[in-house]
Amino acid sequence: MTTSSPQVAPQVSPQVGELLAVIQGEMGREELQAVLGLADRKSFRERYLKPALDSGLIEMTIPDKPNSRLQKYRLTDKGRQWLAQHGDG
Secondary structure, three states: OOOOOOOOOOOOOHHHHHHHHHOOOOEEHHHHHHHHOOOOHHHHHHHHHHHHHHOOOEEEOOOOOOOOOOOEEEEOHHHHHHHHHHOOO
16 A cells, blocks of 8 residues: 555535636636626635635735735645646546
């Protein structure tokens, strides 16, 4: 039995999975919401953005200014790894 690298598969909600699947490079919140077809900003933040940020699957491009209008989000290595394992390929 080989134990190479530990499986980094955090519990990811379907919403977070959708978010990871649509992120291309760096994208702003409005752009992400539009791609996902979501109008409700609060719901998007609570169900998609925050859980993905909290689990380290995405990161902010301007972490010291979370509310900046120039804020964008991108996949982390962990997020790319998760996508590689669970993505729609």
